[in-house]
Amino acid sequence: MNKFIFGLFFGFTAAISHAAPAHLHGQAELTVVVDEGALSISLESPLDNLLGFERLPRNDAERQRVRAMAISLRAAANLFVSDVAAQCSLSSVSLHAALPPELLGNSVSPTTSTPSTNTEHAELVADYVFSCHTIANLRQIEVGLFKVFPRLKRLVVQTAGPAGQTVQRLTPSASRVVLEP
Numbered sequence: 001m002n003k004f005i006f007g008l009f010f011g012f013t014a015a016i017s018h019a020a021p022a023h024l025h026g027q028a029e030l031t032v033v034v035d036e037g038a039l040s041i042s043l044e045s046p047l048d049n050l051l052g053f054e055r056l057p058r059n060d061a062e063r064q065r066v067r068a069m070a071i072s073l074r075a076a077a078n079l080f081v082s083d084v085a086a087q088c089s090l091s092s093v094s095l096h097a098a099l100p101p102e103l104l105g106n107s108v109s110p111t112t113s114t115p116s117t118n119t120e121h122a123e124l125v126a127d128y129v130f131s132c133h134t135i136a137n138l139r140q141i142e143v144g145l146f147k148v149f150p151r152l153k154r155l156v157v158q159t160a161g162p163a164g165q166t167v168q169r170l171t172p173s174a175s176r177v178v179l180e181p
């Protein structure tokens with residue numbers, strides 16, 4: 001097997017297996033799954049891209065930044081714009097990060113664990129589910145994350161749908177996910 005073929009094979013396998021997502025500041029991963037009637041989008045990002053720090057907030061100003069981030073992440077209409085003809089509407093958003101749940105807008109349950117205070121890096125996962133009346137009309141999704149979070153420079157997108165799987169790379173100047181029918 002020559003090096004070129006091996007490189008292709010390895011790259012493909014790594015992309016699909018999602019085994020070891022690199023924690024690179026400026027980069028995040030997006031998974032887009034088109035299913036019958038539903039569009040699921042999952043964002044996995046270093047907190048630095050969204051917040052500018054990766055630890056618990058230390059003062060009121062930082063707590064306010066966490067609240068503002070959560071509000072921006074929950075405003076899905078600004079982040080993901082799908083074809084009008086697909087008639088998609090947001091069903092749910094959930095945010096997962098080692099930050100105080102009340103700042104993320106999550107309901108606090110008695111089992112909520114205390115966030116760790118001494119991690120060097122931290123990530124946030126945001127899961128979105130949209131229900132779409134005519135999902136066959138869904139051809140593309142304009143991603144607004146770069147405008148809302150300017151520290152984000154690159155987005156690696158994996159899509160899965162009826163036509164199969166793709167890996168796409170978005171930047172602030174090319175921020176559209178293409179979904180082939």
Ligand SMILES: [Zn+2]
Nearest residue numbers: 046054121122
């Ligand atoms: Zn980090």
